[in-house]
Amino acid sequence: MWRNRNVWILLIGEFVVGLGLWAGIIGNLAFMQEVVPSDFHKSLIIASGVLAGFLVGPLAGRMIDQSKKKTVVQWASIGRIVSILFMFIALYTSSVFWMVLFLITLQIAAAFYMPALQAIVPLIVKDKDLMTLNAWQMNARTISRIVGTAVAGLMLSYFELKWLYITSLIVYLMMFVLTSLLHIEEGQQSSMANKEKSNFKEVLPMVKAHPMVLMTLVLILIPTLFLGSFNLVIMKISEMHHSAALSGMIYTVEGIGFMLGAASLKWISERVQIGKLLFTLAFVIGAMELLLLLADRQLFALIAFGVFGFSVGCFFPMTMVIFQKQVPKEFHGRFFSFRNMIDSVIFQIVIVSTGMLLDLIGLNGVGLVFGMISIGLTITFLVYAKQKNVVMDV
Template sequence: MWRNRNVWIILLGEFVVGLGLWAGIIGNLAFMQEVVPSDFHKSLIISCGILAGLVVGPLAGRIIDRSRKKTVVQQASVARIISVLFMFIALYTNSVIWMILFLITLQIAAAFYMPALQSIIPMIVKDKDLMALNAWQMNARTISRIIGTAAAGFMLSFFELKWLYIISFIVYIIMFIITSFLQLDETENPSLMNKEKGNFKEVLPMVKEHPIVLMTLVLMLIPTLFLGSFNLVIMKISEIHQSTTISGLLYTVEGIGFMLGAAGLKMIAERVKIGTLLFTLAFIIGSMELMLLLADIEFFALLTFGIFGFSVGCFFPTTMVIFQKQVPKDFHGRFFSFRNMIDSVIFQIVLLSTGMMLDLIGLSGMGLVFGIISLSLTISFLLYSRKKNVVMQVQ
């Protein structure tokens, strides 16, 4: 796998684009702090971009399935470059409208880029290397998040805000150049041969025909409950301990745990059946949500985030392998667009629910609710899979 140039292009591209993305996110927050006084208005501005990504999701899926994946990835990179130009205008005019255009363009680009990239991965490596590549791709994303946020925060202390977007602009140009070196054999793509196929409505019947895919989609709700509430939970723990230091420790412990999980996944997967692994990880993640009941004790708070990070570092690459192998290849673009749309909607619901529950029942109550939901889903689908004799196997 490591002798495959496409693998290095994908990993390097993921790292590079992550740096630009996180530099932009930190820049967005800093810009909004200057020009948008209301927290509610800030959330509405961010939601504009997310909504745009949701709206174009079905179209993105159809286009990805009917087009060459490399072309889609490169065009998405061009859209990212154009989006930063809107942000330069926003900085020059101090206008929120231009920032909204920046967010919308960026999210539309992501709606095409991510599903196309997820469709490319099974095209460039053998089935036995899928889990390893998915894990390393997520590691590259995690490392870029850690470095990107740290570097952006450091730069804001010494340079003007515009330099963050200059870095993003350069990074997205580099991304376009890197992806131009991809070498993909797309001559056998059935959807390219038949332009009439590719209706987005065909995704749901396909999912129903593949119970493993359906169960995996539902099980992904379990880590999303934790991830969607992640930042709010860390802020709440920081308030409980009256310490800003613990916030940094929690982010660090979770990031290290994630990378260790992703790095060790192939070794674990060689010893454990994929179905057993998936349900075990879901059970551990649900248990960590219950562990938030002990978040007022610093050791247990750090332990919870460390184990959660390790578990999701194993969980997400495992789910990606299931999707990439079980979903027919001529459905990949539409399916991954559909999955990204579901993620976006659930994240918004979880975020709003977390804020409400933290106000009404506190962190312990929220952890109890999320933990019960997660463990109930895990046990229910485990019993369902045994009753229906669904074999969670992708080899």
């Protein structure tokens, strides 16, 4: 696998585009602090981009299935480049309108880019290497988040805001060049473009016909409960202990745990049957949510996030392999678009719910509620799998 040029292009591209993404996110926050006084208005601005990405999801899925995936990725890269140009206008005019246009364009490009990239992975490596490549792709994304936020924060201290977006522009141009070097044997598209019936609505019957895919989709809700509440929970823990340094320690421990989990997944999956591993990780994540009941002690807070990081470092690459192998290739574009749409909706619901629950029942209550939901879902689908004799293997 490591002699495959496409693999290196994919991993370097994942890291590079992550740098541009996080430089842009830090820049967005800094720009809104200058021109948007209301926190509510800031949330609406961010939500506008997310909504745009959600709305184009069905179209993106169909186009990915009906077109060459490399071409879709390249056009999405061009979309990101164009979005940065809108942001330069926003900086020059101090206009929120142009920033909204920037966010909408960026999220629309991402709605095409991410599902196409996920559909490319099984085309460039053999099935036995899917676990390894997905794990290292996650690690590249995590490292880019750590490096990107650190470098962007440093740049803001010494340079004007525009240099963050200049950096993003350079990075997206690099990504376009990298993707042009991909060599993918996609074959003929089985004349899908000529079939009027090949629409987005076919995804749901396909998911119902593959019980393992359905269960994995639902089980993804478990780590999403933790991830969606991540920043709010960490801020609450820091306030509880009156320590700003603690939040940095938690982020570090979680990041290290994630990378160790992703790096260990291949070794673990060779020794543990994938169905057992999936449900075990779901139980562990639910238990770590319950461990937030003891977050008034720093050690337990660090253990909870460290073990959570390791668990999701194994969980997400494994679910990606399940989808790439179990979902028919002619559905990959539509399915991964569908999955991204679900993720974006659940994330927004979890963020809002967490904020409300923290006010109503506090951190301990949030840990108890999320933990019970997670463990309840895991037990329910474990029983369902046993009753229906679902083969939990790929």
